[in-house]
Amino acid sequence: MSVRVGIIGVGVMGSDHARTLIANVPGAQLRSLHDADPARARMVADETGAGTVAGDPLAIVNDKQIDAVLIASPDSTHRNLTLACLAAGKPVLCEKPLAPTAQECLDVIAAETRIGRRLVQIGYMRRFDPAYVEMKAVLGSGRLGQALMFHCFHRNVSAPPWFDSRMAITNSAVHEFDIARWMLDGDFVKVQVFRPTATAPDGTGAPVFLVLETSGGQLVNIETFNNAGYGYDVRGELVCEKGSVSLRAPVNSETNHALVHGTSYPPDWRGRFAAAYRLQLQAWIRSIAAGNSTGASAWDGYAAGATAEAALLSLVEGRPVAITLDERPRFYR
Ligand code: ISE
Numbered sequence: 001m002s003v004r005v006g007i008i009g010v011g012v013m014g015s016d017h018a019r020t021l022i023a024n025v026p027g028a029q030l031r032s033l034h035d036a037d038p039a040r041a042r043m044v045a046d047e048t049g050a051g052t053v054a055g056d057p058l059a060i061v062n063d064k065q066i067d068a069v070l071i072a073s074p075d076s077t078h079r080n081l082t083l084a085c086l087a088a089g090k091p092v093l094c095e096k097p098l099a100p101t102a103q104e105c106l107d108v109i110a111a112e113t114r115i116g117r118r119l120v121q122i123g124y125m126r127r128f129d130p131a132y133v134e135m136k137a138v139l140g141s142g143r144l145g146q147a148l149m150f151h152c153f154h155r156n157v158s159a160p161p162w163f164d165s166r167m168a169i170t171n172s173a174v175h176e177f178d179i180a181r182w183m184l185d186g187d188f189v190k191v192q193v194f195r196p197t198a199t200a201p202d203g204t205g206a207p208v209f210l211v212l213e214t215s216g217g218q219l220v221n222i223e224t225f226n227n228a229g230y231g232y233d234v235r236g237e238l239v240c241e242k243g244s245v246s247l248r249a250p251v252n253s254e255t256n257h258a259l260v261h262g263t264s265y266p267p268d269w270r271g272r273f274a275a276a277y278r279l280q281l282q283a284w285i286r287s288i289a290a291g292n293s294t295g296a297s298a299w300d301g302y303a304a305g306a307t308a309e310a311a312l313l314s315l316v317e318g319r320p321v322a323i324t325l326d327e328r329p330r331f332y333r
Helices: 012-024 038-048 057-061 075-087 102-115 130-141 165-184 274-290 298-317
Strands: 003-008 028-034 068-071 092-094 120-122 147-155 188-194 208-214 219-225 233-240 243-246 255-257 260-262
Touching (some): 003 012, 012 068, 028 038, 057 075, 068 075, 075 102, 092 274, 102 298, 130 243, 165 208
Parallel strands (some): 068 092
Antiparallel strands (some): 147 233
């Protein structure tokens, strides 16, 4: 069976997904694309051989020739487009975050629960990254005892001026929220956000530093620095009772020059997480063909969103904020 996919939004991530889909995902067919910028949609369609360019996102959702939809349009559009896919009964891979507020995530959960079948997957692709998968396997082996602390670094080369501390939380740190929940198999109960005071008065471009506590009593600290300058660098160390395990980013070569030995950093997440994006898409298409589900669910999208919402409050009020999730419907257990 071939799964016919439509993509809404072909900016940085959507176009990357389109290329991965046609080159590396057996059983998938790229049927149609839409983008708010028609010229960009045309360009990506020409490059990837997508059948048609749709003038309206809902034309993709309601196209009878499309079996599944990938949403990679701006964050603020995710909720409504996901709800439209659910109304059309179509499987959807929605880029993170699921929605800007926890309440909007709950709207998606309510709609999916009513349908009674998991159709929504959230693009928290790190769950497919070989380094995180191996870290989870080491933890699961029990050799290191229980996890106590998880140190997470998230550094980007640079971000545009409008990418403020709030977005560092809602757009970047959400990856850490999701992967830490997945790794530790628990939820967060408290968060406090700090910012180095030695930064620009408006805080634009400055790092945010979060300390979170899980329901299992573990501590997670997250540094998100979107203007680190030197490279895209995501690190993680899980500290356990009898040892620790750290992530290794993929390294393909090492250079020796001018008395220095070194490896290089990718400019952004597409290089670091290329395998994760590919494995995520392959798993998504396989799950659609098999009629089951995989990856982060709408509930996981909500949990990350609720954590982000509490972190935003802590950012403004400078105090620890409790994170309380709604009761998890049986459907997502
Ligand atoms: C971006 O939107 C992503 O999803 C990347 O994975 C993340 O590292 C980056 O910080 C975000 O802005």
